Amino acid sequence: MRIWLAQHRAALRDALRRLAGAPLGNILSLLVIGIVLTLPAAGWLALDNLGKAVGNAAGSQxxxxxxxxxxxxxxxxxxxxxxxxxxxxxxxxxxxxxxxxxxxxxxxxxxxxxxxxxxxxxxxxxxxxxxxxxxxxxxxxxxxxxxxxxxxxxxxSAWIKRFDAFLRIARLALSLLGGLLAAALVAVTFNTIRLQILAQADEIEVARLIGATDAFIRRPFQYYGALQGAFGGLLASLLIAVGSHLLSGPVGELVALYGGSFALHGPSSRDALLLTAAGAALGWLGAAFSVALHLRRETP
Amino acid sequence: MIVASALTKRYPEGREALAGVSFEIADGEMAFITGHSGAGKSTLFRLMAGIERPTSGSIVVNGQNLAALRKGAVPYLRRNFGLIFQDQKLLFDRNVLANVMLPLAIVGLPHREAERRALAALDKVGLHGREKALPIALSGGEQQRLAIARAVVNRPAILLADEPTANLDAASAADILEIFRAFHQVGVTVIVATHDPQWMARLSPRILRLEQGRLLAGGTA
Missing domain, CATH: 3.30.70.3040 (Alpha-Beta Plaits)
Structure with missing residues (x-):
């Protein structure tokens, strides 16, 4: 168990070293991942706000x-x-x-x-x-x-029913978009890791020849993918929070013009945690696919 | 103990690299596998190291039949060997110490202990003081000694080397073979594949002579 933990710690250190080792490339990758995660997450938040707004309107029904x-x-x-x-x-x-x-x-x-x-x-x-x-x-x-x-x-209540139907369709469309973008994120990570694997092909070959297991080879890449995804998720949360903050004033004024009151809410800490975890999971998945494919190809 | 029985390796293009080779190498023995280029030495090296699988026959290392070994168990088997490759397979973007520490990282040895053992291994092969150097800065003989340090750092029971003196001058080759002799003297099984006969008289190893994939002789020089 101690050895297993030590190897995980070493893999995490290695992944962090690689992240820090190529700051420009990694920042660009993070931006891509952050934006990919921002689109569906911001959509969900917008629908959530709309749902609450409708709930408020329905409150005086x-x-x-x-x-x-x-x-x-x-x-x-x-x-x-x-x-x-x-x-x-x-x-x-x-x-x-x-x-x-x-x-x-x-x-x-x-x-x-x-x-x-x-x-x-x-x-x-x-x-x-x-x-x-x-x-x-x-x-x-x-x-x-x-x-x-x-x-x-x-x-x-006809308009509420219509709006409810609209929200259901919008949520479904957003789920589909989210699925597509999640696949895109997996593909982006897959490619990033593939390039890293190609750059370290000699090291991987030597490690395998002298007794490294596939898990040992996979681990640093999976940590790298997960970290990149997690940082992308954090960036997405930050972008959404900033966007919500900038929009809350104008939205409040608009609603006030229609005689209502509504405060736009940004992502909660739970939302941010969820987004970070989703980014990490997708990054991990992309890395796992990439390494598994390489190891399968290179196994005699 | 290594026991090969009717070992045959045929490659997909039809070439038969080994044909019905059988031999036994006892624990602590020093054996040289000799023969001309293409005789099957490197193939035998790869089969013994579990890098390739035989087409037929069996090769049993410490009671484990490599031909029947499941894929997941192969890395653990390789940890019993100290492998020295013809092309050394050093990591040129890592310094000498990091190269030697790699096998220890694979088995999960704590960093400090790994560093201590790696330094001791470098000391044994005469590379003390070169820890921070990159392999590219080493001479051919030093690179081969680095490869040996990496192979022995895990204290393997079997040292398996493929053409370790190829491309080395006579003095460097003599140094390398002295290192092998030293390991043999402390009980390590040393198996060297070589086409260079000049060292056999000096070390008196057991000779396994291959020709066109067949074992012609096995004895002491």
């Missing part, structure tokens, strides 16, 4: 229940009781007189309302459910329609 004109005080009490017991969230009752008064107070409506022979507006409830998922809202609205003395239930 309302369901309106309009009662039959013949609904009486007792019927209203029954609905209040049902809302209290079955619907988590907030709700308020708007009496038909109150609704007419509001309409009357609206600019330009006073004369029209005054000309009406009777109040045409129904009693209504406005509900803001705690669960704002499109499916839940739809189910709730369906349940309200079955309640007695309910004439009409209005739920304007």
């Amino acid at each position: 309302q369901i309106s229940i309009f009662l039959n004109p013949d609904a009486e005080r007792r019927d209203i009490g029954e609905i209040e009781s049902r809302l209290r017991t079955t619907v988590p969230g907030q709700w308020r009752f708007i009496a038909r007189e109150t609704a007419l008064k509001r309409l009357q107070d609206t600019e330009g409506m006073a004369e029209i309302v005054a000309s009406l022979p009777r109040n045409p507006l129904p009693d209504a409830f406005v509900i803001e459910p705690a669960d704002t998922r499109p499916d839940s809202l739809e189910t709730l609205a369906g349940a309200f329609r079955e309640w007695p003395k309910v004439a009409h239930v209005q739920l304007d």
